[in-house]
Ligand SMILES: Nc1nc2c(ncn2[C@@H]2O[C@H](COP(=O)(O)OP(=O)(O)OP(=O)(O)O)[C@@H](O)[C@H]2O)c(=O)[nH]1
Ligand SMILES: [Mg+2]
């Protein structure tokens with residue numbers, strides 16, 4: 001989805017919550033912590049600093065300076081080149097490709113190095129560090145120690161399932177988040193797409209939906225019937241890519257979409273995220289696992305996120321399957337702003353603050369009744385609104 005509701009996007013209510021959360025962290029961790037969104041004034045400042053660095057002679061390889069505050073795809077090339085460079089002086093920079101307890105693996109040039117986390121950061125590592133993060137680290141002899149997490153361009157995050165007040169960043173500095181679905185085993189669940197779209201838009205990346213296991217459908221009619229379930233999202237301008245990791249169908253298109261970009265694959269367990277990755281890059285050998293016979297759901301084969309480098313400048317962060325996808329610190333009132341397709345109809349609502357749920361003379365509901373707006377989208381909106389109200 002290329003058009004993001006950027007201007008209309010309500011200021012992240014997380015600003016306060018995140019502030020409180022940060023206060024709880026130890027001082028050292030606070031030093032390391034960087035807010036993740038470019039429209040935060042503080043982050044914009046860091047972006048400006050970063051720009052200054054990129055513009056220094058000998059850096060950025062003659063590419064154009066980036067404008068501060070620009071998002072994912074605009075800055076991607078410049079920052080990504082810098083990721084894999086080793087800086088001079090006492091510090092080097094690199095990108096986190098995997099995280100384990102007390103340490104992370106950092107790609108720096110052609111080397112992947114294990115970096116120890118300072119103890120106070122290690123205590124909060126789930127809250128502050130994510131795969132895709134760019135970090136500065138120091139080298140002492142043969143050991144490397146993480147010093148700082150650099151400003152994030154984008155994130156994909158959700159609430160911690162065990163402690164919904166805390167944000168869990170699924171991936172950082174991604175250009176595109178690919179929500180993987182499968183047409184069968186497990187069955188297509190379009191209702192999840194709306195939630196992903198909101199989280200992706202909030203984090204600043206582009207979005208696409210990959211519909212895997214097309215080989216399990218027998219004929220054209222069945223294929224069309226399944227894909228029709230995603231028609232409302234195609235109408236939003238979202239890229240929908242039918243594919244099959246098994247037969248290779250659609251993988252060229254996916255490859256083209258991902259070229260020179262950093263992507264994260266997200267979705268339920270068993271939909272084939274790791275299989276698609278392996279099919280895009282034979283020889284990679286990411287772990288895959290059969291779905292359970294009885295329920296047709298996955299077995300959570302991928303247990304931790306990892307970043308893989310593929311041909312054509314593609315980077316993919318493969319993630320563990322997610323059961324439920326919550327929306328972090330989104331209020332009911334902010335929700336409608338993420339339904340861009342409601343906008344023209346909402347202009348006809350009698351009340352300016354119409355919630356499009358029960359109000360008389362609601363332009364959105366009238367459009368659904370007239371068949372001008374997808375009923376599935378409105379239902380998704382009502383469902384998400386109800387879940388936000390109940391604190392799910
Ligand atoms: N028929 C068919 N099976 C597929 C396809 N892609 C993946 N599978 C199978 O689906 C099962 C799950 O695939 P994975 O790649 O492990 O799924 P995942 O999304 O990475 O799952 P988690 O790591 O648990 O989140 C495996 O048995 C794969 O062989 C496909 O295109 N067609
Ligand atoms: Mg997997």
Ligand SMILES: [Zn+2]
Nearest residue numbers: 349354356362
């Ligand atoms: Zn309304």
